[in-house]
Structure formats: C-alpha cells, structure tokens
Amino acid sequence: MSFVFQEPIDSAAIKAKGRALGVDLVGIADGAVMNAHPPNPRLPQTPDRITDHDGDRCIVLAKRYSIGTTRLPRVDERHKYYNDELTLSELESASLELVLWLEDMGYPALIIPPTHVDPWVYFGEPDQHTETILSLTHAAVEAGLGTLGMAEQLITPEYGPRVLLSAVLTSAPVEPDRKRDEALCLGPRCGRCVQTCPVDAVGHFERDWKTCNTQRSPHGFHALADHLGRIIDEPDPEVKKQMLRSKDQFYIWQSMLRGAGVVTGCRRCQDVCPVGSDYTRLADALDEIPEANAAKSARLTAYAQAEADGAPPQSYDSAKRWIGTLKEPTQG
Numbered sequence: 001m002s003f004v005f006q007e008p009i010d011s012a013a014i015k016a017k018g019r020a021l022g023v024d025l026v027g028i029a030d031g032a033v034m035n036a037h038p039p040n041p042r043l044p045q046t047p048d049r050i051t052d053h054d055g056d057r058c059i060v061l062a063k064r065y066s067i068g069t070t071r072l073p074r075v076d077e078r079h080k081y082y083n084d085e086l087t088l089s090e091l092e093s094a095s096l097e098l099v100l101w102l103e104d105m106g107y108p109a110l111i112i113p114p115t116h117v118d119p120w121v122y123f124g125e126p127d128q129h130t131e132t133i134l135s136l137t138h139a140a141v142e143a144g145l146g147t148l149g150m151a152e153q154l155i156t157p158e159y160g161p162r163v164l165l166s167a168v169l170t171s172a173p174v175e176p177d178r179k180r181d182e183a184l185c186l187g188p189r190c191g192r193c194v195q196t197c198p199v200d201a202v203g204h205f206e207r208d209w210k211t212c213n214t215q216r217s218p219h220g221f222h223a224l225a226d227h228l229g230r231i232i233d234e235p236d237p238e239v240k241k242q243m244l245r246s247k248d249q250f251y252i253w254q255s256m257l258r259g260a261g262v263v264t265g266c267r268r269c270q271d272v273c274p275v276g277s278d279y280t281r282l283a284d285a286l287d288e289i290p291e292a293n294a295a296k297s298a299r300l301t302a303y304a305q306a307e308a309d310g311a312p313p314q315s316y317d318s319a320k321r322w323i324g325t326l327k328e329p330t331q332g
C-alpha cells in the first residue's frame, strides 16, 4: 500500500483523537527505545518483531474500569468479568477507529490488542503462561503513562492500576513521550496487592503468573482442557453426561460467547491499590482486605527490611527501568 499524500500530524492531534474516541489516557512511546529495551531479552516483545515498516511509534491507549465494578470485591464475580469485557470491547473499537483515522491521514498503522498471545511461544501446555506479542504494561511505561507496581501491574497517577490497555503501532513522525523516573508504587510499606491476592501470587516486584492465571482467567484455555480431560477420563456414562450439563461446562460455554472469565477475571491487586486520584471514590468499599493474614504481613516486613538494607530483590533490579526509583524505604 503506497501512501503518497500525508496530512501534517503531531502527538497532540493523536491524543485528542484518542480521547474523542472515548479513551481515558493516551501516551506515545518511541519504537526504537522499545526495541533497545525488551522486557525479557530471551523473548523480545518488541515492535521490530511485529513490523519492519510501521513500528516507529507505539501509541498506548488506556481505558478505565467502571467504578461500580471495581467496588465489587468478590474474585469470582461473573458480573464484573462481563462488565470488564464490555470495557475491553470499547477499547478495541477505539483502537481500530484510531488506526483507520491514521491511515486516512496517510500513516499505516496496526493494533496490538491486550489479548493476543504470541503463537510461537505456545508449547502444548494449557497451564503454561503465554505472553502477549508486545508487553503493553511496559509499553505504557515507555509512553509515560505510569510505572510498574509490586504485582508487575501498570500504575497510573489518574486511575492507579485500574485501566485496560491497547496499543497502535505506526510510523507517524510524532514526538514521543518520556517515561517517568520515580516509582508510583509505595512498595512493601503499602503491600496491599500482596495482602489481597487470593492465591498468594504476588511477591517483591514479581508475580507467579501461572498461579495468577487460575484466577485472572478462571474459565480460560487451561480450564477448558482440564474440564474436557475429566470428562474423557470419567468411566461412568451417566456421570459423563451430567458433566456435560454441569455448571463448569456452562461457565466455559458462556465465557466462549464473550470472553468474560477468559480475557477478564480477578483484578483484586489492581482494585485495592491506593495510588490514583480515583481511589477516593473506592476507599469505602475496598479499604478492608479480608484476604490479609499474618504470614503475608511477615513477608512484607522482610521485603521492607531488604529495601532498607539497600538489597532489593533481583526482580526489582531487572525491571528497575519500568518500576522506577523507589521511594524512601521505611520499615513494614
């Protein structure tokens, strides 16, 4: 496709268009900087692996979750999953509209959705954690939208971690944004994401993604494979038939219709984070953390001590670029 005519364009026009399309936050990262700093050098998720021609800029779009759904504290709340899926659909539509607008202006572009995993890194293990083709959280940091927190989630000043992300790659020659240097995360002296996780998957700036996925995607591919495996292994034909009509099967079917419970699920570590101007509208519903316990508190005290001793974990060192400089360390 040859674009002979190109309208003048700048980053302010792209951001205004994103907001007009219903997106809450828009940042622009430099594709060359992302290519030079892959989050995982063994599996580079970089624009140059996706396109040779149109990855000079990565426009990152963030849409906030609705406040009402965030105020629902249950982890297995399908109503929340469904609402989140609708938010995601809106974000995907806005991404496509932005691509078509850019192309009408003369700049080819393509969407990097948050749910598209890299097919080359799936090895026939349904429980395996699969990475998206581009890490949108890291792209968002490079685009100046925020920094990463203890659970490796993006934190923004406006909405804390309570946003969904999408991205658009393009070679429109616009000024990129700069990433922040200082961490927004309050670290182990806060530790609310550690305290709330129902499966204890959050560590000191790291997440056990495989364990998290059992909640983050409760009716995802791993659940389907397990369920079908149990049906195949069941010797009694009557029980087999009941399993086909079970609640498990019903949830999987419902999830396949919309993706609710597959691409959406638990987000407690995002909900309870006190960072973000929106938290004042959430605090009365979320301040109390029923999942907190003494063992998690002891771990947080040890994390805070390690920081005070100037010995943050390797997980921090390897992701410091995106977490940012930690605030003054204090005891638990």
Ligand code: SF4
Pocket: 151, 196, 197, 198, 199, 200, 201, 202, 207, 211, 212, 213, 215, 216, 266, 267, 268, 269, 270
């Ligand atoms: S999404 Fe849920 S399960 Fe996963 S780390 Fe966050 S709180 Fe834990």
Ligand code: SF4
Pocket: 149, 150, 151, 155, 184, 185, 186, 187, 188, 190, 191, 192, 193, 194, 272, 273, 274, 275
């Ligand atoms: S809940 Fe606290 S520790 Fe966790 S990411 Fe937010 S600020 Fe950081």
